Amino acid sequence: MAVLDQIEKKVLSGLPITRQDAGFLFLEATDEQLSELSTSVKSRFHSLDEASYLIMAIVNYTNVCVAKCDYCSFYRLPHAKDTYLLSTDQVCEKINALVQLGGKLVGFNGGFHPKLKITDYAQLFSEVRRRYTDLEFYEMTVAEFMFSCKVSKLSYDEGAQILAASGTRWVTGGGAEIMDNSFRKRHSPGKFTVEDYFNGQEAILRAGMGSTATMVIGFDETLDERLNHLESLRAFQDRVGGTLASFLCWTYKPWNNEFGGNEISTNEYLRWLAVSRIYLHNIRNIRTSVLTKNADALLGLNFGANDFDLPTEDEVTQKAGATISHDFEAILKTASSMGIKAVERSPWSVRFWNNQK
């Protein structure tokens, strides 16, 4: 097929593909062709017989949120009966549980809490870093950061500087879902616009903290909306000099929320993962999601991914239907059955990462 041959030629010569090429690959290439092309892009950065992982927990410090995204199974409005906001000691109990399981990374994730200011977050993060010097923390997501700056009546630059001064190192790219304004209007009009999101993330990077990119697929987004996400992300990564450390894609879980729907197949997830690896030629680490795809996520190591987490808890996705297993050995067997050695890694350090630019 002539079009596919041309795209293959581009990929194999190390050239970027266009969004039209990405759409074509997703619709027309066979699974084998996607696996082969994404593996060839991955080989520019990583050895093919190894993959890296770490054990981590997502600590949901509050379920209070005023954004009201229709695909969310987790949030509670401020006056609901079953809201919570964890104290620092309660947060530490959850961190202790992770340490017992051999974990090295804690990601914090809550909601758009109308009373939590940037200084409240800064205080919590500096306290947990003081108590757990051997762990790394993904302190906030970009979406939570943006909302808290609004609550605090601070610009993104001012908010980012307060966090950085308190020792915060990572504000990760969570809460991005699909970066397309029509999608956002349909499902989460109270959250952010795409332009605003990238402004918030750029302020975080300017303040010297690290960040990452994420995507969630399987709502009702069109292929065009998915491609808009990849296109704006690749342009942003170019603009910030390749500073985003990784791209993680996971799948929407349709249970217990207003929007509902059906979960997409593992095959569709793997195909999109491959397209993302091929199109996002400027992102070194492509991560596959054990949180939403369990052991099947490791099949993504043959579709461009080089890294994954073994999660120990995350109420947000568990409320939406995700199941988490602590039988890490059973999950890792999928990698060995594919001839790939899974190696536990240390969390990336921002300083190390920024020196890679």
Ligand code: SF4
């Ligand atoms: S997805 Fe996040 S921002 Fe949206 S309602 Fe849920 S907790 Fe709030």
